[in-house]
Amino acid sequence: MMTTVDHLRRLCLDHYFYDEIKIIVDSCLDYIDSNDLLDATLSLRLMREAGYHISADKVLQKFANSNGDFKHAHSEDIRGLMSLHDMSHLNMGEASLYKAKEFSGKHLRSAIKHLEPNLARYVRQSLDHPYHVSLMQYKARHHMTYLHSLPTTNTAIEKLALEEFKLNKLFHQMELQEVKRWWMDLGVAQEIPAARDQIMKWWDLAAADSLPSYMISCYKNLYTVTNDIAYMATKEHGRNPINHLKKAWATLFDGFMVEKKWLASNQVPTSEDYLRNGIITSGAPLVFLHLFFMLGHDLTEDSDHIHRVISCPAKIMRLWDDMGSAKDEVQEGLDGSYREFYMRENPNADAEEHILQMIAGEWEELNRECLLRTRSSLSCSFLGALLNSARMVGVMYSYDDEQRLPVLEDYTRMLLL
Numbered sequence: 001m002m003t004t005v006d007h008l009r010r011l012c013l014d015h016y017f018y019d020e021i022k023i024i025v026d027s028c029l030d031y032i033d034s035n036d037l038l039d040a041t042l043s044l045r046l047m048r049e050a051g052y053h054i055s056a057d058k059v060l061q062k063f064a065n066s067n068g069d070f071k072h073a074h075s076e077d078i079r080g081l082m083s084l085h086d087m088s089h090l091n092m093g094e095a096s097l098y099k100a101k102e103f104s105g106k107h108l109r110s111a112i113k114h115l116e117p118n119l120a121r122y123v124r125q126s127l128d129h130p131y132h133v134s135l136m137q138y139k140a141r142h143h144m145t146y147l148h149s150l151p152t153t154n155t156a157i158e159k160l161a162l163e164e165f166k167l168n169k170l171f172h173q174m175e176l177q178e179v180k181r182w183w184m185d186l187g188v189a190q191e192i193p194a195a196r197d198q199i200m201k202w203w204d205l206a207a208a209d210s211l212p213s214y215m216i217s218c219y220k221n222l223y224t225v226t227n228d229i230a231y232m233a234t235k236e237h238g239r240n241p242i243n244h245l246k247k248a249w250a251t252l253f254d255g256f257m258v259e260k261k262w263l264a265s266n267q268v269p270t271s272e273d274y275l276r277n278g279i280i281t282s283g284a285p286l287v288f289l290h291l292f293f294m295l296g297h298d299l300t301e302d303s304d305h306i307h308r309v310i311s312c313p314a315k316i317m318r319l320w321d322d323m324g325s326a327k328d329e330v331q332e333g334l335d336g337s338y339r340e341f342y343m344r345e346n347p348n349a350d351a352e353e354h355i356l357q358m359i360a361g362e363w364e365e366l367n368r369e370c371l372l373r374t375r376s377s378l379s380c381s382f383l384g385a386l387l388n389s390a391r392m393v394g395v396m397y398s399y400d401d402e403q404r405l406p407v408l409e410d411y412t413r414m415l416l417l
Contacts, residue, residue: 037080070103081108091364169415208220269341
């Protein structure tokens with residue numbers, strides 16, 4: 001039954017069977033102490049995803065030797081290794097999961113050349129795009145392809161998944177048309193030349209008269225859309241967030257002005273100062289705050305904690321972008337990057353490894369917030385949005401040697417074509 005639940009989740013069908021899955025996941029505790037690597041790690045992952053707080057170190061210790069290293073006997077258990085690798089990405093700072101990721105990754109990579117082609121392809125895809133840190137709908141298509149290759153299949157689940165894919169594609173196509181219509185109705189693309197980092201802190205339509213002509217339309221649209229969102233939140237939840245949203249926009253533009261000041265004065269910020277400001281100018285905290293209010297939350301609920309949680313996916317985005325992979329932007333070195341400033345301060349360091357460790361640390365913090373449900377007062381919908389935004393980063397910035405985005409292209413084809 002655990003395997004069936006796993007298939008339903010991987011195919012994004014679990015929302016149809018919420019009550020049934022809850023009963024099965026509640027019973028996973030019976031398998032948590034299993035001596036079978038697959039059973040133990042799958043039950044641990046399903047329970048952790050459901051919000052149970054169970055120590056990975058305690059569960060995995062039976063598979064390790066006295067030094068805490070995984071026993072070589074498990075190095076040929078392909079399905080167990082894949083489950084262990086999946087579990088390792090739900091790390092909240094546990095030593096056993098660092099070792100689990102290293103052990104499973106090493107032996108799965110060495111095993112690929114000996115596996116039958118369909119399984120080898122699935123293992124390679126799982127290593128390149130681990131389940132927890134990847135977009136679920138993207139993974140679902142690859143999982144379906146893998147299921148088709150198995151000698152025994154669950155026809156009912158596969159049929160339902162195919163219908164779900166068709167339905168989602170239709171919804172995405174409709175949403176794309178709505179967004180396109182909304183954008184064209186705004187008229188911004190026709191009226192405003194390419195520009196960025198322009199400050200605008202007034203929140204009064206009369207203030208538009210003092211702006212350059214090409215910015216008037218931009219300001220009026222920003223004003224109108226933000227007030228519309230505040231109105232919707234007020235109507236739905238009884239609280240008007242407009243003052244918080246005005247402040248958030250002002251914070252973003254202040255961040256742009258800091259970058260402009262650094263550039264104009266040839267000032268080189270510290271890597272820490274750059275990153276602190278870069279999280280803001282990524283725009284992600286502003287987007288999340290709008291969503292936060294639209295879902296009915298209020299900033300009276302421990303605002304420091306909320307801003308800290310929001311900063312996790314924003315920091316992941318900024319660091320991925322700054323690792324030097326966003327080469328589609330013609331920045332000519334003027335914007336700087338965390339990598340550049342870190343290398344100035346640490347010329348002999350491995351900047352990429354340092355950044356990857358920082359990203360892993362943010363994922364651990366995000367996991368603690370999203371998977372320990374008793375810790376957070378935030379809704380599952382909002383936490384899910386934070387997780388998915390972090391998952392999207394790898395899609396947006398996975399450039400190949402030709403500076404293309406093959407994962408994004410593949411994902412777009414799956415959703416729309």
